[in-house]
Amino acid sequence: MLTRLPARISILWGDTRVRMAVSFLLILGGLNFLYYLEKKLALGIWDQPYTYFVAWLSGYLCRIILPYSISISGDIIGVDGRTSVIIQSGCNGLEALFLMAAGILSFPASWHQRLGGLVRYLPLIFILNLFRVVLLVYIAHSHSAYLNVFHFQIAQGILIVFVLSFWIHYIRRADQRL
Amino acid sequence: MQISDFNSRFLVRLLGAFLLWSLVGWLVFPSYARLVVPTTARVLAWIQPHDIAVELVHESPWVSWRFATEEHGKQFNRRSFGLLVYNTVLYLSLLTAVPRLALRTRLHMAATAAPAVFLFHVVDLSMTVESYLLTVLQRDHYDFLHNFGLWFSVVKFYNFFSIMALKQIVFVGLFGLQWWWLARADIPASAKNEKEPS
Numbered sequence: 001m002l003t004r005l006p007a008r009i010s011i012l013w014g015d016t017r018v019r020m021a022v023s024f025l026l027i028l029g030g031l032n033f034l035y036y037l038e039k040k041l042a043l044g045i046w047d048q049p050y051t052y053f054v055a056w057l058s059g060y061l062c063r064i065i066l067p068y069s070i071s072i073s074g075d076i077i078g079v080d081g082r083t084s085v086i087i088q089s090g091c092n093g094l095e096a097l098f099l100m101a102a103g104i105l106s107f108p109a110s111w112h113q114r115l116g117g118l119v120r121y122l123p124l125i126f127i128l129n130l131f132r133v134v135l136l137v138y139i140a141h142s143h144s145a146y147l148n149v150f151h152f153q154i155a156q157g158i159l160i161v162f163v164l165s166f167w168i169h170y171i172r173r174a175d176q177r178l
Numbered sequence: 179m180q181i182s183d184f185n186s187r188f189l190v191r192l193l194g195a196f197l198l199w200s201l202v203g204w205l206v207f208p209s210y211a212r213l214v215v216p217t218t219a220r221v222l223a224w225i226q227p228h229d230i231a232v233e234l235v236h237e238s239p240w241v242s243w244r245f246a247t248e249e250h251g252k253q254f255n256r257r258s259f260g261l262l263v264y265n266t267v268l269y270l271s272l273l274t275a276v277p278r279l280a281l282r283t284r285l286h287m288a289a290t291a292a293p294a295v296f297l298f299h300v301v302d303l304s305m306t307v308e309s310y311l312l313t314v315l316q317r318d319h320y321d322f323l324h325n326f327g328l329w330f331s332v333v334k335f336y337n338f339f340s341i342m343a344l345k346q347i348v349f350v351g352l353f354g355l356q357w358w359w360l361a362r363a364d365i366p367a368s369a370k371n372e373k374e375p376s
Contacts, residue, residue, distance in 0.1 A: 089342070099343060172185070
């Protein structure tokens with residue numbers, strides 16, 4: 001039985017879908033592990049600058065869209081001096097970017113297509129996340145009773161819905177050109 | 179059908195289903211918590227992690243846990259139950275939005291996924307509690323370089339990975355598996371609507 005194991009693994013590895021699933025998990029796990037390590041070692045080269053950048057941009061967007069007085073300090077967006085929204089991991093949109101990147105890179109397409117996919121979809125997700133933060137700031141300030149359901153339920157999933165849809169769009173395009 | 183045409187239709191269907199199921203989830207999750215939280219509490223009582231009795235309760239919309247030790251006194255933490263189980267909404271949205279599946283097939287897929295969904299939530303909540311226990315009891319392991327703890331690191335990374343990716347992908351993966359199984363299985367043509375998933 002054990003002697004057949006390498007052959008079985010080889011057959012399994014020959015299946016594109018298996019290879020894709022394994023590659024996806026490895027890339028996703030690797031990206032998250034690097035991010036986790038950077039956070040825990042407090043290197044300050046990735047998490048903090050990126051989160052501050054997202055907070056600054058979404059704060060700037062809040063100033064344009066929302067009829068409130070907005071202040072930005074580090075990863076905190078203040079609204080009318082009485083509501084504060086802190087941008088952290090999970091709010092900065094990196095989880096969605098990682099998912100998209102892993103989805104694109106693991107799909108068997110040419111490197112040109114993969115690079116094109118990254119260039120096309122990652123900025124889109126980044127921008128969508130800024131609007132997600134603006135929506136959360138608005139709800140936190142004006143409809144705080146609904147913050148729990150919006151923050152922990154809808155805002156968590158909405159970006160994943162877009163990632164999934166973009167990924168299907170990408171693989172259908174890439175698959176046609178293969 | 180053009181790709182962009184298909185995709186925009188799919189996105190609209192997916193978004194619509196997501197909003198609908200989010201609303202249903204908002205109404206149903208408190209009842210679902212009455213199933214998940216006591217089961218997890220029983221699991222924790224049986225395992226007795228670190229020989230500590232953890233009290234796990236659902237105080238909508240939170241699930242809270244309390245324990246006490248001589249060294250650390252009374253400890254308390256909580257997590258939004260919605261955050262723990264929102265991925266169910268993702269699975270149901272996908273199941274609803276995918277075109278060309280008979281209702282019977284969708285119901286069958288939902289029914290076969292239910293035990294896996296429930297099991298994942300129980301394990302995930304248990305690991306969340308364990309992560310907090312480790313935060314209190316083995317704080318010195320946060321110094322990875324000088325005081326590395328394997329179990330501590332595994333649980334902490336699991337907890338991080340669960341929030342960042344696992345919660346989202348586990349049910350999409352489950353749906354993918356069911357889809358693959360459906361394409362392979364010899365299901366009578368009448369059970370499918372128009373054509374097999376490809």
